Amino acid sequence: MLKHGILGLLNYKEMSGYEIMVVFRDSLNFFWQAQTSQIYRELQNLKKCGWVTDVTVPQQGKPDKNIFSVTEAGKLELKRWLSDDSMEPNKNPLLMRTFFRGELPLEENIRFFQAVQAYSIRFLKEMEKPPVSASFYAKEINEPEQAIYWGMTIEYGMMYMDMLRRWSETCITRLEKLTKEHSGD
Amino acid sequence: MLKHGILGLLNYKEMSGYEIMVVFRDSLNFFWQAQTSQIYRELQNLKKCGWVTDVTVPQQGKPDKNIFSVTEAGKLELKRWLSDDSMEPNKNPLLMRTFFRGELPLEENIRFFQAVQAYSIRFLKEMEKPPVSASFYAKEINEPEQAIYWGMTIEYGMMYMDMLRRWSETCITRLEKLTKEHSGD
C-alpha cells in the first residue's frame, strides 16, 4: 500500500525521500502515516522492481539529494493497483477497545467515550478552517483534475468524524442512562 | 492490539488457540482479523509475559488441546490497556486508492465508487438481519453487562457503513456531473 502511495506521489513529480516524508506528514497524515525509515526502504524496493529510477544531486553543505522519478513500468503498476476495487477488511483498534470495556466501571467508560467525542469535534473544527486542505493539494501541484479526488478524501474525513461524534454521543447517553438506573435502585 | 484482544477473550473464559481463531472469524471479524499462525505466536508471547497460563488436555483421535487462561497479572494488564484513551492514527487503504484516482478515466472511477456503494449496502443488509450479532455475543457467554459494549460495536458498524454509502453516493454524483459537462462541451 505504501509502495503504491509513493508511486502515486512520484507520478505527480520527482521527489527525494525527504520530500515524500514531508507530504505524508503534512497532507496524507490523516489517512496514512509513514516514517522516513520505511520510505527509504520502500524506495529501494521500488527501484529493485524497476518502477522508479534515481539520480544523485550533489548539494553544498547538505548531504546529496537522491531524486526519484517513476518509470513507465511504474506508471503501469500504479494503474494496475488503482484498477483493483476489491474491499479489503480493516482493523479498528477503537472497536477492539470498545468491545472489552465491560471490565471497567461505567464512569470510566463514559470518560472514554467523552475522549472519543472530544477528538472528533477537535478534528471537525480543524477541517472547517479553510486552508487545511490546501497544503499539498493546491500548493505543490496545480492539477485541477486531481483536486476533485483530493476533495473526496477530505469529505470522507469530515463525514467520518461526524459519524464518530454521533456514535460516541449515543454511547455516552446509553451509559448515563444506566448509571441513573443503578442509583435509582 | 491482538495481544490484548486475546487477553480480553480469555478473560471471558479459558480457550484453546483454535477456539480463539473461531471467535475472531465468526464474531470480531468485521473490526479485526487474525490468522491462526499469529494467534499461536501471540499466545506464546503472552505466556512469556506471565499474562496467561496453559494446560494440555489430551484428547482421543484429535491432537492434544492447549487450554489457555488469563492470570491475575493478565487481568491487570487488560485493565491498564483499556484505561488508555489516546486516539491512535489510522491507516485507510480506501482513501489511498481514492487520492490517486486522477490517473484513471472518469468512467472507471465511477465504477470504483459503485463497488464501494454496493459493498456498504451489502454490509448493511447483512447487519439488519436479526441474529448476526448473536454468534459469539450471546451464545458463548451470558453476560448482560458486556452485551451493551458488543452492541456498541455493531452500532458503529452500521453507522460507518451508512456513512460509506452516503459518501460513495456523493462521489458518484459528482463524477457523473463531470461526464455530462465534458460531453456537453
Add this chain to the structure above:
DNA sequence: TGGGTCATGTAACCTGTTACATGATTAG
C-alpha cells in the same frame, strides 16, 4: 473415497515502528 472440521503449529516473508547516527545550516 474425498472434502470439511478439529487442532496443532513452523518458516519465510512483508510491513510498520522505534531508536539511533551523522553533519551542516539557519532562525530565535
Add this chain to the structure above:
DNA sequence: CTAATCATGTAACAGGTTACATGACCCA
C-alpha cells in the same frame, strides 16, 4: 548557544500475511 530543519540512512524489533505440514475423525 541551542534547537529546528534539511537530508541521508541503519538496525532491531514487533506485528501481520501466506504457504505449508500433520493426522484423525465425520459426513456425503
